[in-house]
Every structure is written in structure tokens, then in C-alpha cells.
Amino acid sequence: MQAFTDARTPDTTDEVWLTEHAPVYTLGLAARPxxxxxxxxxxxxxxxxxxxxxxxxxxxxxxxxxIDLKRLRLGVRQLVEAIESAVIKLVDSYG
Numbered sequence: 001m002q003a004f005t006d007a008r009t010p011d012t013t014d015e016v017w018l019t020e021h022a023p024v025y026t027l028g029l030a031a032r033p034x035x036x037x038x039x040x041x042x043x044x045x046x047x048x049x050x051x052x053x054x055x056x057x058x059x060x061x062x063x064x065x066x067i068d069l070k071r072l073r074l075g076v077r078q079l080v081e082a083i084e085s086a087v088i089k090l091v092d093s094y095g
Contacts, residue, residue, distance in 0.1 A: 004066055017064040021056035028052055 004015070025036055025044045028051035035053055036044060042055075056062060069079060 001064060001066065008068070010068075010071065012068070014068060015066045017066065019062050019064070020058060020060060021062060023055075023057040026054045026056065028054070 001017070023042045025042055026047045026049075027033065027036075027044060028047060028049045030050065031046075031052045033044070065079075065083075067074075067079070069075065074082075
């Protein structure tokens with residue numbers, strides 16, 4: 001993902017990645033390593049994002065939006081609201 005971001009140009013097409021990770025804890029900028037459970041059996045990675053500790057593993061679908069917000073003239077809040085609205089509409093369509 002970092003390589004994709006580093007290689008972007010103003011013309012790079014945005015992408016959506018769907019993945020399922022092997023077991024891993026990611027530590028955001030506010031993470032406290034002593035809060036990790038089973039640190040000896042599951043890899044721990046420091047990442048450049050806000051927040052604390054997140055577990056990713058089998059059975060969880062993770063969606064990464066690799067979007068040029070400046071090109072779309074969107075702020076983070078607008079993006080989050082658009083995602084929320086889309087998910088609500090999708091779930092509502094299932095009744």
C-alpha cells in the first residue's frame with residue numbers, strides 16, 4: 001500500500017482494496033503496547049495512523065480506499081460521511 005501511495009501521480013486511478021489479513025495487531029500513534037493480549041503469539045506492527053490497537057485476522061474483511069481526496073475535492077469528514085451513507089443504503093436494501 002505504501003508503494004502504491006509513493007508511486008502515485010496526479011493521473012493515478014484510485015483503487016479499492018479488499019483483503020483478509022493473517023493474525024496481526026497494528027499499533028496506531030496512541031497505542032500502548034502493554035495493552036496487547038497474546039503479544040507473544042501474534043505479530044505486532046507499528047503503523048502511521050491515529051488510534052490505538054487494532055486486531056486483524058481471518059474472517060475479517062478489511063477495505064482500503066486508496067483515493068486522492070484532493071483531486072476529488074473531498075475532506076476526510078466528507079469521505080467518512082459518504083462511506084457511512086453508502087453502507088446505510090446498502091444495508092437498508094437488504095431490509
